[in-house]
Amino acid sequence: MFLKNPSIMHYFGKSDTGKKYDHNEDFFALPVSNPQISISKQDIRFKGLLFVLCDGVGGLNAGEVASQMAATWILKDYYSNNSSSENPGENMRKAILNTNYRLYNLAQEHESYRGMGTTVVAALFFEGKVFVFSAGDSRFYNLRGDKLIQITEDQSEVWQLYKSGQLSKDELRFHPRNNIITVAMGTEKDINLQSYVYDYQKNDLFLLCSDGLSDMVGDDDIKKILQKKRNIKKKVNLLIDEANKNGGKDNITAVLVEI
Numbered sequence: 001m002f003l004k005n006p007s008i009m010h011y012f013g014k015s016d017t018g019k020k021y022d023h024n025e026d027f028f029a030l031p032v033s034n035p036q037i038s039i040s041k042q043d044i045r046f047k048g049l050l051f052v053l054c055d056g057v058g059g060l061n062a063g064e065v066a067s068q069m070a071a072t073w074i075l076k077d078y079y080s081n082n083s084s085s086e087n088p089g090e091n092m093r094k095a096i097l098n099t100n101y102r103l104y105n106l107a108q109e110h111e112s113y114r115g116m117g118t119t120v121v122a123a124l125f126f127e128g129k130v131f132v133f134s135a136g137d138s139r140f141y142n143l144r145g146d147k148l149i150q151i152t153e154d155q156s157e158v159w160q161l162y163k164s165g166q167l168s169k170d171e172l173r174f175h176p177r178n179n180i181i182t183v184a185m186g187t188e189k190d191i192n193l194q195s196y197v198y199d200y201q202k203n204d205l206f207l208l209c210s211d212g213l214s215d216m217v218g219d220d221d222i223k224k225i226l227q228k229k230r231n232i233k234k235k236v237n238l239l240i241d242e243a244n245k246n247g248g249k250d251n252i253t254a255v256l257v258e259i
Contacts, residue, residue, distance in 0.1 A: 009049060010232055011232065011257045013208075014236050015027070016248075016251065016253070018244060019244055020249050020250065021250070025063035025251055027064075027067040027068045028054070028208070029072055030051060031044050031075070037075060038080055047078070047079055047088060047126070048125055048126030049126075050123070052071040052122045053138055053210060054067035054071045054118040055067060055138050055210040056116070056118045057117045057184055062113050063117075067118045070099050071120075073102060074099050088131060092124050092131055092133060093133060096122060096133055096193060104188065115187070117186040118136070119211075120133070120134060120136065120185050121140050121152060121208050129197055129198065129199055130199075130200050131196075132152065133193050133194065134193070134196075135183045135185055135194065136155055137156045138152075139154070139208070141207040141209070142205070143204070143207070143223060151198055152194060153194060154181075155182045156178065157181075161175070170218055173218065202259055203259060204258075205232075205256065206258075207254060208254070210250070210252065210253040211250060212243060213239060213240070215249070216244075216249065216250075217239065217242050217243050222239065226256075232256045239252075239254045240254060
């Protein structure tokens, strides 16, 4: 089995430090042929298109290390797995769990990495479906026609207040504890991954982003930008510009996939 018409997907990603910090703890990985991590065009053709975005947490440079390692290892582990492509979602889940275990062990073995972790949102496009896994508060959105849907749920303190009706979506963005996540890769041996399976169709737009974007730009404004008659590179740049215009209080990362 192989991915049908992979060329009908266009994608672009970009990361920006924002205005508050002088370093970037966000990292994203795209499904491109890369000999350094042993991914070939054939791997992508047979196993689908996997996108990974991570937002690191932890002191010193540990967050930056965690996000880069996590995104790279997940991509490499998934594409190097020789298991049947009949169950791509399960292969993807195993790649994320394996990466979590490796990060956890690394943090236990090296004092400089103690306490490091990272959020993750990963999306695999395969045979008309997108398999999504997430941990933390990095998000995955779908724009279909005039409707923007946040497919993932944040694993954070304030998300529970939003779900119970105590906060609106906009109030959630400005809550003083909106940056406190309840799950992160690398902080525990086992991780509570959220999983979703979603059908995609022609003209869909999918957005993976860190909270540096979603905290600075509300859903209505995200939708307005995604609906503009622009190519996806321009739309990603507009999203990041808007986040910086609104304060740029964190690193900002966006990956846009167009069907």
